[in-house]
Amino acid sequence: MRKFDKGAAGTCQVDRVEVARWEQFSLGDRLPFKAMWYTVPPSASSPRDCHPEVELSIVVSGSAAVEASGQIVEVDHGSAFLLDSNEAHVVHNRSTEAPLVVFSAYWMPAPAAAG
Amino acid sequence: MRKFDKGAAGTCQVDRVEVARWEQFSLGDRLPFKAMWYTVPPSASSPRDCHPEVELSIVVSGSAAVEASGQIVEVDHGSAFLLDSNEAHVVHNRSTEAPLVVFSAYWMPAPAAAG
Numbered sequence: 353m354r355k356f357d358k359g360a361a362g363t364c365q366v367d368r369v370e371v372a373r374w375e376q377f378s379l380g381d382r383l384p385f386k387a388m389w390y391t392v393p394p395s396a397s398s399p400r401d402c403h404p405e406v407e408l409s410i411v412v413s414g415s416a417a418v419e420a421s422g423q424i425v426e427v428d429h430g431s432a433f434l435l436d437s438n439e440a441h442v443v444h445n446r447s448t449e450a451p452l453v454v455f456s457a458y459w460m461p462a463p464a465a466a467g
Numbered sequence: 468m469r470k471f472d473k474g475a476a477g478t479c480q481v482d483r484v485e486v487a488r489w490e491q492f493s494l495g496d497r498l499p500f501k502a503m504w505y506t507v508p509p510s511a512s513s514p515r516d517c518h519p520e521v522e523l524s525i526v527v528s529g530s531a532a533v534e535a536s537g538q539i540v541e542v543d544h545g546s547a548f549l550l551d552s553n554e555a556h557v558v559h560n561r562s563t564e565a566p567l568v569v570f571s572a573y574w575m576p577a578p579a580a581a582g
Contacts, residue, residue, distance in 0.1 A: 353535040353554060358545040382549075383523065384499035384574055389545070408498065410570050412527055412545050420468040430504070430527050430568060432471040434497075439468060453545060455525050457572065459499055 358389055358453075367399040368392070385459040392416075392445040392452040402440040405458040409433050414452035417444040437461045473504055473568075482514040483507070500574040507531075507560040507567040517555040520573040524548050524558075529567035532559040552576045 361372040374387040386405075389412070392398055409416075409432060416427045420441040427433050435441050437460075445452035476487040489502040501520075504527070507513055524531075524547060531542045535556040542548050550556050552575075560567035 353533060353538075353540060353551070353556065354549045355533075355540050355542055356547040356549070357543075358547070359543070379549075381577065382521070384577075406497070410525060410527065412525065418468060418470075423468075425468060425470050427470055428472075428474070430473040430570075432473070432570070434469045434471070434494075436468070441468065455545075455547070455570075462496065462499075 361389065366390075368396040369398050383457075385457040387455070387457050390454050390456065392443060392454075394445060394447050394449055394451060396445055398441075398443040400440055400442050402438060403458070404437050404460060406437050406461050407435040407456055407458040409435070409454045409456040412453040412455050414445060414447055414450045416452055416454060417446050418442075419444065476504065481505075483511040484513050498572075500572040502570070502572050505569050505571065507558060507569075509560060509562050509564055509566060511560055513556075513558040515555055515557050517553060518573070519552050519575060521552050521576050522550040522571050522573040524550070524569050524571040527568040527570050529560060529562055529565045531567055531569060532561050533557075534559060 362376050363370045363372045370391040372389045411427050411429050418425050418427055418433050420439050477491050478485045478487045485506040487504045526542050526544050533540050533542055533548050535554050
C-alpha cells in the first residue's frame with residue numbers, strides 16, 4: 353500500500369490555482385490516468401482550460417461551480433463531474449471563506465472503434 | 468459536462484459499509500476504471516477485501532486507518548492510498564462521530580510486458 357499525502361505534496365501555482373501534480377510520485381504507467389489535486393482560493397476561479405484529455409473530478413473540500421458548455425453547474429463536496437475531451441471549462445469557488453479542493457484524473461480518450 | 472451527485476446515488480449495504488457503485492451511471496467504457504463511493508460509519512470497519520484490481524482511493528470526508536500488508540496507515544481527509552493487485556485490506560474509521568467517505572477507482576493491472 354502506498355499513501356499519497358496531500359499536505360506534503362509539492363505544488364505549483366497556475367494563475368490563482370495551486371496545483372499538485374501526481375507526476376511527482378513517479379508512478380510511471382501504474383495508473384491508467386494522470387492525476388492532480390488543485391485548490392481554488394475563496395472567491396477565485398481557475399483559468400479557462402481546454403484539453404484533449406477526458407477529466408473526472410471529485411470535490412474533496414468546498415463546493416465547485418463548474419462552467420462548461422454554456423452552463424454553470426454546482427458540484428458539492430463529495431460529488432463529481434466529468435468533462436469531455438476538448439470541453440472548455442472554468443471552475444469557480446463562490447465561497448468567500450472556504451477553499452475549494454478538487455482531485456482530478458485525466459486521460460486520453462480511447463480511439464473510436466474502426467468502422 | 469456530466470455531474471455525479473453523491474447525495475442522489477443509489478447505494479447498497481456491504482456489511483456495515485454503504486457502497487454507491489458507479490455502474491449505475493452507465494458510463495460503459497468511457498472511464499479507464501470502475502468507481503464507487505463508500506461510507507464507513509463511525510467506529511466501524513470495512514470487511515476484509517482482496518481482489519485482482521489495483522485500487523486508488525481518495526479520502527473525501529473523515530480519516531481512514533488503512534490496514535494492509537501488516538501495517539496500519541492513517542490517511543487523512545484529502546489524501547489518497549493505492550492498493551496493489553491482490554493486496555488484502557481493511558479500512559477502519561476510528562472516529563466515534565464522523566463517517567468516513569472514500570472515492571475509489573479500480574482497474575485490472577496491465578499485463579507485464581512480454582520478455
